[in-house]
Amino acid sequence: MHVVVGLSSGRGIAVRALTGREEALVAEMRPPSPAAWGNAVLSFAAADPGSGEPIGRDAVRRLSLGDRERLLLAVYVATFGAADLVARCQGCGETVEVELDLAGFLAEAERRGRFSEAIDIAIEGDAPSLRGRLPLAGDLEEIAALAASDPSGAAEELLDRCLRTAGGPGAPNLTPERRDVARAALARAVEERDPDAEISVAMTCPNCARAHDALLDAATLLRGRGLAGDQIFVEVDRLARIYHWNEADILDLPRSRRLRYLALAGEHGA
Known part of the structure; x- marks a missing residue:
């Protein structure tokens, strides 16, 4: 089964079901982080729709976070078909299960339009003008180890990776207060222009009727089907x-x- 996913750049990527050989390779991988694991899966399953050749690890690392999530969800659809999301109610603790319409979600994402990765961030005062880009799949991989031990440090590293000033990469001349402004602006840019970077699913607990959102992480969904095990x-x-x-x-x-x-x-x- 093949699924074609439109990227934010307008380019289409073909995603196919993992073969048995690739399932075995994925199961044997010992990547340093879940982010690296997800990127490696896409290096197998995502291909140029014309030639059918895998796009490769470098191209995967250049994907926006939303494109990466959609492609990983497409891998799930192509390999496993239907999916359920299981989460714990934030009120009573009951286990809640929701059937996901992943094919419908991917089709809806196609209609959201395209965006550029470049962003402008305005900071008041005498701070240098900032230009930047949205976070990419490679950024996730690079900061994963730091994020596991120091989430705040990882957030600072991500900011420096995505911003640049007239003097070069990063924002070394910003005061802590202005770094806070820049960090908030980057978060808003991701939310507005790459909304699939973090996908939430609305759930209602059948036990206490509390409504809440649960995070849908594509790599976690795939790993839950045994791809990372034996x-x-x-x-x-x-x-x-x-x-x-x-x-x-x-x-x-x-x-x-x-x-x-x-x-x-x-x-x-x-």
């Missing part, structure tokens, strides 16, 4: 024992057929 190897092991096929032949099967053979084996008590 599920593919468990499936290969079982099929090899039952049907005496070799690993290469099993990994060459489309995922839907692999699961069908496993279901048939289960029906016959194998």
Whole structure:
């Protein structure tokens, strides 16, 4: 199955289901962070719609955060189809499950228009004029280790990566107060111009009727289906024992057929 996703630049990217071989490669990856893991998945599954060639890791790192999220959701749709989001109610703690219309979300995102990554930030007083860009997928990967141990430091690093002054990258001449202004302006720019950078889903708790929003993180959704674990190897092991096929032949099967053979084996008590 293929899904074509329109990027904020207007370019279309084809996303296909992961093959068994790629599922195995993904499961064996030991990336330094979830951000790096998600970028690596896209380096397999995202391709130029004309040539069919993967766009590669460098192109993935240049994606806006919203484009990255949409492409990862498209990987989910192409590989697994329907999805549910499970979250805990912020009021009573009850587990809430919502069926997601990912295909509908991706179609709606196509109608939101295009935007430029370049941004202008006005700061009052004698501060240098600032120009910048929206955060990119590569930025997430670069600050991931720092974010795990020092979220505030990671926010400062992201600000410096996205802003530049007349004197060069970053905003070294800004006072702490003006850095706060610049940071808030960057956050507003992301919210207004790259809204899919952080996707929320409205949920209502069936137990206490409290309505709240839950974060939909595409990489977490994918990892929840076992792509970051040993599920593919468990499936290969079982099929090899039952049907005496070799690993290469099993990994060459489309995922839907692999699961069908496993279901048939289960029906016959194998």
